[in-house]
Amino acid sequence: xxxxxxxxxxxxxxxxxxxxxxxxxxxxxxxxxxxxxxxxxxxxxxxxxxxxxxxxxxxxxxxxxxxxxxxxxxxxxxxxxxxxxxxxxxxxxxxxxxxxxxxxxxxxx
Amino acid sequence: xxxxxxxxxxxxxxxxxxxxxxxxxxxxxxxxxxxxxxxxxxxxxxxxxxxxxxxxxxxxxxxxxxxxxxxxxxxxxxxxxxxxxxxxxxxxxxxxxxxxxxxxxxxxx
Amino acid sequence: xxxxxxxxxxxxxxxxxxxxxxxxxxxxxxxxxxxxxxxxxxxxxxxxxxxxxxxxxxxxxxxxxxxxxxxxxxxxxxxxxxxxxxxxxxxxxxxxxxxxxxxxxxxxx
Ligand code: NI
Ligand code: NI
Ligand code: NI
Numbered sequence: 528x529x530x531x532x533x534x535x536x537x538x539x540x541x542x543x544x545x546x547x548x549x550x551x552x553x554x555x556x557x558x559x560x561x562x563x564x565x566x567x568x569x570x571x572x573x574x575x576x577x578x579x580x581x582x583x584x585x586x587x588x589x590x591x592x593x594x595x596x597x598x599x600x601x602x603x604x605x606x607x608x609x610x611x612x613x614x615x616x617x618x619x620x621x622x623x624x625x626x627x628x629x630x631x632x633x634x635x636x
Numbered sequence: 637x638x639x640x641x642x643x644x645x646x647x648x649x650x651x652x653x654x655x656x657x658x659x660x661x662x663x664x665x666x667x668x669x670x671x672x673x674x675x676x677x678x679x680x681x682x683x684x685x686x687x688x689x690x691x692x693x694x695x696x697x698x699x700x701x702x703x704x705x706x707x708x709x710x711x712x713x714x715x716x717x718x719x720x721x722x723x724x725x726x727x728x729x730x731x732x733x734x735x736x737x738x739x740x741x742x743x744x745x
Numbered sequence: 746x747x748x749x750x751x752x753x754x755x756x757x758x759x760x761x762x763x764x765x766x767x768x769x770x771x772x773x774x775x776x777x778x779x780x781x782x783x784x785x786x787x788x789x790x791x792x793x794x795x796x797x798x799x800x801x802x803x804x805x806x807x808x809x810x811x812x813x814x815x816x817x818x819x820x821x822x823x824x825x826x827x828x829x830x831x832x833x834x835x836x837x838x839x840x841x842x843x844x845x846x847x848x849x850x851x852x853x854x
Binding site: 528530553555557572574628629630631632633634635636 | 643701702
Protein backbone atom coordinates (compact mmCIF):
# COMPACT_ATOMS: atom_id res chain seq x y z
CA UNK A 528 0.00 0.00 0.00
CA UNK A 529 1.16 3.49 -0.81
CA UNK A 530 -0.05 6.92 0.13
CA UNK A 531 -0.11 9.65 -2.47
CA UNK A 532 -0.11 13.19 -1.14
CA UNK A 533 -1.08 15.40 -4.05
CA UNK A 534 -1.20 19.18 -3.97
CA UNK A 535 -3.32 20.43 -6.83
CA UNK A 536 -5.09 23.58 -7.89
CA UNK A 537 -8.54 24.13 -6.43
CA UNK A 538 -10.08 24.33 -9.86
CA UNK A 539 -8.70 20.93 -10.83
CA UNK A 540 -9.69 19.22 -7.59
CA UNK A 541 -13.37 18.40 -8.22
CA UNK A 542 -12.79 16.64 -11.53
CA UNK A 543 -9.75 14.86 -10.17
CA UNK A 544 -11.57 13.60 -7.11
CA UNK A 545 -14.51 12.48 -9.21
CA UNK A 546 -12.27 10.58 -11.59
CA UNK A 547 -10.28 8.95 -8.79
CA UNK A 548 -13.44 7.82 -7.03
CA UNK A 549 -14.98 6.49 -10.24
CA UNK A 550 -11.86 4.37 -10.55
CA UNK A 551 -12.26 3.14 -6.99
CA UNK A 552 -9.44 5.03 -5.36
CA UNK A 553 -9.99 6.18 -1.79
CA UNK A 554 -9.53 9.93 -1.70
CA UNK A 555 -9.58 12.34 1.21
CA UNK A 556 -9.58 16.06 0.63
CA UNK A 557 -7.87 18.21 3.20
CA UNK A 558 -9.12 21.73 3.53
CA UNK A 559 -7.44 24.14 1.17
CA UNK A 560 -4.49 26.13 2.31
CA UNK A 561 -5.62 29.55 3.29
CA UNK A 562 -4.66 33.05 2.64
CA UNK A 563 -1.09 34.04 2.46
CA UNK A 564 0.40 30.98 0.89
CA UNK A 565 -0.51 29.00 -2.15
CA UNK A 566 -4.06 30.18 -1.90
CA UNK A 567 -6.08 28.13 -4.27
CA UNK A 568 -4.45 24.80 -3.58
CA UNK A 569 -6.05 21.63 -2.36
CA UNK A 570 -4.23 18.75 -0.73
CA UNK A 571 -5.48 15.25 -1.42
CA UNK A 572 -4.55 12.05 0.39
CA UNK A 573 -4.98 8.97 -1.79
CA UNK A 574 -4.47 5.44 -0.56
CA UNK A 575 -3.46 3.07 -3.37
CA UNK A 576 -2.36 -0.47 -3.79
CA UNK A 577 1.18 -0.67 -5.12
CA UNK A 578 -0.06 -2.25 -8.34
CA UNK A 579 -2.33 0.71 -9.06
CA UNK A 580 0.12 3.49 -8.20
CA UNK A 581 0.96 4.35 -11.80
CA UNK A 582 -2.70 4.39 -12.71
CA UNK A 583 -3.52 6.89 -9.97
CA UNK A 584 -0.60 9.13 -10.86
CA UNK A 585 -1.64 8.94 -14.50
CA UNK A 586 -5.08 10.27 -13.62
CA UNK A 587 -3.54 13.14 -11.66
CA UNK A 588 -1.22 13.98 -14.54
CA UNK A 589 -4.04 13.91 -17.05
CA UNK A 590 -6.42 16.10 -15.09
CA UNK A 591 -3.96 18.52 -13.50
CA UNK A 592 -1.47 19.04 -16.24
CA UNK A 593 0.12 22.48 -16.36
CA UNK A 594 -1.40 24.52 -19.14
CA UNK A 595 -1.71 28.02 -20.47
CA UNK A 596 -4.91 29.98 -20.34
CA UNK A 597 -5.63 33.23 -22.10
CA UNK A 598 -7.30 35.77 -19.89
CA UNK A 599 -7.66 39.53 -19.91
CA UNK A 600 -5.67 41.40 -17.37
CA UNK A 601 -5.74 44.95 -16.15
CA UNK A 602 -2.09 45.97 -16.36
CA UNK A 603 -0.73 49.47 -15.75
CA UNK A 604 -0.12 50.07 -19.42
CA UNK A 605 -3.64 49.14 -20.41
CA UNK A 606 -4.82 52.62 -19.57
CA UNK A 607 -4.75 54.88 -22.53
CA UNK A 608 -6.06 58.38 -22.33
CA UNK A 609 -7.98 57.42 -19.21
CA UNK A 610 -9.72 54.54 -20.90
CA UNK A 611 -9.27 51.04 -19.49
CA UNK A 612 -8.04 48.73 -22.20
CA UNK A 613 -7.98 45.08 -21.16
CA UNK A 614 -5.78 42.92 -23.31
CA UNK A 615 -5.26 39.19 -23.45
CA UNK A 616 -2.48 37.61 -21.40
CA UNK A 617 -1.40 34.04 -20.97
CA UNK A 618 -1.35 32.60 -17.47
CA UNK A 619 -0.22 29.21 -16.24
CA UNK A 620 -2.86 27.10 -14.56
CA UNK A 621 -2.88 23.55 -13.30
CA UNK A 622 0.15 21.64 -12.18
CA UNK A 623 0.52 19.37 -9.20
CA UNK A 624 3.07 18.28 -6.64
CA UNK A 625 2.98 14.57 -5.90
CA UNK A 626 4.62 12.72 -3.02
CA UNK A 627 4.45 8.94 -2.72
CA UNK A 628 5.02 7.46 0.73
CA UNK A 629 5.10 3.82 1.74
CA UNK A 630 2.34 2.58 4.00
CA UNK A 631 3.38 -0.04 6.55
CA UNK A 632 -0.11 -0.84 7.66
CA UNK A 633 -3.50 -0.04 6.24
CA UNK A 634 -6.79 -0.76 7.91
CA UNK A 635 -10.37 0.04 7.12
CA UNK A 636 -12.66 -0.50 10.06
CA UNK B 637 8.37 6.25 15.67
CA UNK B 638 5.31 5.86 13.49
CA UNK B 639 2.76 8.25 12.13
CA UNK B 640 -0.87 7.24 12.06
CA UNK B 641 -3.04 9.11 9.59
CA UNK B 642 -6.61 8.37 10.58
CA UNK B 643 -9.68 9.53 8.70
CA UNK B 644 -12.69 9.33 10.96
CA UNK B 645 -16.22 10.63 11.10
CA UNK B 646 -16.63 14.10 12.56
CA UNK B 647 -18.97 12.84 15.21
CA UNK B 648 -16.41 10.32 16.47
CA UNK B 649 -13.50 12.74 16.46
CA UNK B 650 -13.96 14.57 19.77
CA UNK B 651 -14.18 11.41 21.89
CA UNK B 652 -11.33 9.82 19.97
CA UNK B 653 -9.05 12.82 20.43
CA UNK B 654 -9.91 13.03 24.11
CA UNK B 655 -9.15 9.38 24.64
CA UNK B 656 -5.88 9.51 22.70
CA UNK B 657 -4.71 12.55 24.64
CA UNK B 658 -5.68 11.00 27.99
CA UNK B 659 -3.44 8.11 27.00
CA UNK B 660 -0.62 10.51 26.19
CA UNK B 661 -0.67 10.25 22.42
CA UNK B 662 0.18 13.40 20.48
CA UNK B 663 -2.73 14.17 18.19
CA UNK B 664 -3.15 16.87 15.59
CA UNK B 665 -6.49 17.48 13.97
CA UNK B 666 -6.50 18.67 10.40
CA UNK B 667 -9.47 20.70 9.30
CA UNK B 668 -12.34 18.61 8.05
CA UNK B 669 -12.73 17.94 4.40
CA UNK B 670 -15.21 20.31 2.94
CA UNK B 671 -18.22 20.18 0.80
CA UNK B 672 -18.37 17.90 -2.11
CA UNK B 673 -16.35 15.00 -0.85
CA UNK B 674 -16.62 12.96 2.26
CA UNK B 675 -18.21 15.84 4.07
CA UNK B 676 -18.22 15.03 7.70
CA UNK B 677 -14.77 13.49 7.92
CA UNK B 678 -11.88 14.55 10.09
CA UNK B 679 -8.25 13.68 9.47
CA UNK B 680 -6.04 13.09 12.49
CA UNK B 681 -2.26 12.83 12.58
CA UNK B 682 -1.01 10.80 15.52
CA UNK B 683 2.64 10.34 16.35
CA UNK B 684 3.29 7.09 18.22
CA UNK B 685 6.20 5.08 19.45
CA UNK B 686 6.40 1.73 17.70
CA UNK B 687 5.69 -0.07 20.96
CA UNK B 688 2.41 1.75 21.40
CA UNK B 689 1.14 1.45 17.83
CA UNK B 690 -1.31 -1.36 18.55
CA UNK B 691 -2.61 0.49 21.57
CA UNK B 692 -3.37 3.61 19.54
CA UNK B 693 -5.03 1.64 16.76
CA UNK B 694 -7.04 -0.22 19.37
CA UNK B 695 -8.41 3.06 20.70
CA UNK B 696 -9.38 4.16 17.20
CA UNK B 697 -11.10 0.84 16.53
CA UNK B 698 -13.00 0.99 19.78
CA UNK B 699 -14.26 4.55 19.38
CA UNK B 700 -14.84 4.64 15.62
CA UNK B 701 -16.20 1.22 14.93
CA UNK B 702 -18.70 1.00 12.13
CA UNK B 703 -22.18 0.65 13.52
CA UNK B 704 -25.84 0.89 12.60
CA UNK B 705 -28.07 3.64 13.81
CA UNK B 706 -31.82 3.80 13.55
CA UNK B 707 -33.07 7.14 12.37
CA UNK B 708 -36.24 8.43 10.74
CA UNK B 709 -36.01 9.35 7.12
CA UNK B 710 -38.32 11.20 4.78
CA UNK B 711 -38.53 8.92 1.77
CA UNK B 712 -40.79 9.37 -1.27
CA UNK B 713 -43.08 6.58 -0.19
CA UNK B 714 -43.62 7.98 3.28
CA UNK B 715 -46.28 10.31 1.99
CA UNK B 716 -49.70 8.87 2.29
CA UNK B 717 -52.77 10.88 1.44
CA UNK B 718 -50.66 14.03 1.67
CA UNK B 719 -49.52 13.25 5.19
CA UNK B 720 -45.83 12.95 5.89
CA UNK B 721 -45.11 9.61 7.49
CA UNK B 722 -41.56 9.31 8.77
CA UNK B 723 -40.43 5.75 9.34
CA UNK B 724 -37.34 4.27 10.93
CA UNK B 725 -34.35 3.38 8.75
CA UNK B 726 -30.97 1.97 9.60
CA UNK B 727 -27.92 3.96 8.56
CA UNK B 728 -24.24 3.11 8.88
CA UNK B 729 -22.19 5.48 10.99
CA UNK B 730 -18.62 5.42 12.20
CA UNK B 731 -15.80 3.62 10.49
CA UNK B 732 -12.24 4.81 9.94
CA UNK B 733 -9.44 4.57 7.43
CA UNK B 734 -6.03 4.12 9.04
CA UNK B 735 -2.62 4.51 7.40
CA UNK B 736 0.59 3.80 9.30
CA UNK B 737 3.76 5.39 7.98
CA UNK B 738 7.30 5.05 9.27
CA UNK B 739 8.90 8.14 10.76
CA UNK B 740 12.63 8.49 10.09
CA UNK B 741 13.15 11.40 12.42
CA UNK B 742 10.97 12.89 15.11
CA UNK B 743 11.75 16.06 16.99
CA UNK B 744 9.88 18.12 19.51
CA UNK B 745 11.40 21.54 19.97
CA UNK C 746 13.45 13.14 -1.11
CA UNK C 747 11.93 13.57 2.32
CA UNK C 748 8.70 14.98 3.58
CA UNK C 749 8.69 17.10 6.72
CA UNK C 750 5.39 17.36 8.50
CA UNK C 751 5.75 20.23 10.94
CA UNK C 752 3.12 21.32 13.44
CA UNK C 753 3.85 24.84 14.57
CA UNK C 754 2.10 27.66 16.33
CA UNK C 755 -0.06 29.88 14.14
CA UNK C 756 1.88 32.95 15.15
CA UNK C 757 5.16 31.40 14.00
CA UNK C 758 3.81 30.11 10.71
CA UNK C 759 3.98 33.22 8.50
CA UNK C 760 7.65 33.96 9.22
CA UNK C 761 8.54 30.29 8.93
CA UNK C 762 6.83 29.90 5.59
CA UNK C 763 8.42 33.07 4.28
CA UNK C 764 11.87 31.93 5.33
CA UNK C 765 11.43 28.44 3.89
CA UNK C 766 10.24 29.82 0.57
CA UNK C 767 13.07 32.36 0.41
CA UNK C 768 15.39 29.38 0.76
CA UNK C 769 13.60 27.58 -2.06
CA UNK C 770 11.80 24.95 -0.06
CA UNK C 771 8.38 23.88 -1.30
CA UNK C 772 5.90 24.47 1.50
CA UNK C 773 2.22 23.69 1.70
CA UNK C 774 0.14 24.98 4.55
CA UNK C 775 -2.74 22.84 5.68
CA UNK C 776 -5.64 24.63 7.28
CA UNK C 777 -5.21 25.12 10.97
CA UNK C 778 -6.68 22.70 13.39
CA UNK C 779 -9.91 24.05 14.68
CA UNK C 780 -11.66 24.51 17.89
CA UNK C 781 -11.39 22.00 20.58
CA UNK C 782 -7.92 20.70 20.00
CA UNK C 783 -4.63 22.46 19.70
CA UNK C 784 -6.37 25.55 18.48
CA UNK C 785 -3.74 27.86 17.16
CA UNK C 786 -1.63 25.27 15.40
CA UNK C 787 -0.72 25.11 11.75
CA UNK C 788 0.47 22.03 9.93
CA UNK C 789 3.04 22.46 7.18
CA UNK C 790 4.11 19.91 4.58
CA UNK C 791 7.61 20.55 3.30
CA UNK C 792 9.22 18.56 0.53
CA UNK C 793 13.02 18.52 0.81
CA UNK C 794 15.96 16.87 -0.83
CA UNK C 795 17.80 14.61 1.58
CA UNK C 796 20.84 16.85 1.42
CA UNK C 797 18.88 19.86 2.60
CA UNK C 798 16.94 18.17 5.39
CA UNK C 799 19.09 19.54 8.20
CA UNK C 800 18.92 23.01 6.70
CA UNK C 801 15.12 22.96 6.65
CA UNK C 802 14.88 21.62 10.20
CA UNK C 803 17.37 24.28 11.28
CA UNK C 804 15.09 26.99 9.94
CA UNK C 805 12.11 25.52 11.79
CA UNK C 806 14.10 25.31 15.02
CA UNK C 807 15.31 28.88 14.70
CA UNK C 808 11.91 30.42 13.97
CA UNK C 809 9.70 28.25 16.18
CA UNK C 810 11.82 27.72 19.21
CA UNK C 811 9.97 27.40 22.46
CA UNK C 812 10.26 30.61 24.45
CA UNK C 813 8.78 32.47 27.37
CA UNK C 814 6.69 35.55 26.95
CA UNK C 815 5.63 37.91 29.67
CA UNK C 816 2.01 38.87 29.44
CA UNK C 817 -0.57 40.23 31.82
CA UNK C 818 -3.22 37.87 32.96
CA UNK C 819 -6.49 38.35 34.75
CA UNK C 820 -6.31 35.78 37.52
CA UNK C 821 -8.84 35.36 40.31
CA UNK C 822 -6.49 36.83 42.86
CA UNK C 823 -5.84 39.97 40.88
CA UNK C 824 -8.98 41.54 42.23
CA UNK C 825 -8.31 43.58 45.26
CA UNK C 826 -11.01 45.63 46.88
CA UNK C 827 -12.99 45.37 43.69
CA UNK C 828 -10.20 46.77 41.58
CA UNK C 829 -8.83 44.68 38.72
CA UNK C 830 -5.09 44.33 39.09
CA UNK C 831 -3.43 42.72 36.11
CA UNK C 832 -0.01 41.33 36.85
CA UNK C 833 2.70 39.92 34.63
CA UNK C 834 2.86 36.18 34.02
CA UNK C 835 5.20 34.10 31.92
CA UNK C 836 3.67 31.90 29.25
CA UNK C 837 5.30 29.43 26.88
CA UNK C 838 4.95 30.19 23.21
CA UNK C 839 6.42 28.60 20.13
CA UNK C 840 7.58 25.05 19.88
CA UNK C 841 7.09 22.61 17.04
CA UNK C 842 6.56 18.94 16.41
CA UNK C 843 8.52 17.63 13.43
CA UNK C 844 8.07 14.32 11.62
CA UNK C 845 10.36 13.28 8.77
CA UNK C 846 9.04 10.68 6.37
CA UNK C 847 10.78 9.11 3.40
CA UNK C 848 9.41 9.89 -0.04
CA UNK C 849 9.58 7.03 -2.53
CA UNK C 850 8.56 9.08 -5.50
CA UNK C 851 8.30 12.79 -6.05
CA UNK C 852 6.87 14.44 -9.14
CA UNK C 853 6.13 17.98 -10.09
CA UNK C 854 3.90 18.19 -13.11
NI1 NI D 1 2.89 -1.20 0.82
NI1 NI E 1 10.47 4.54 13.88
NI1 NI F 1 14.32 10.02 -0.82
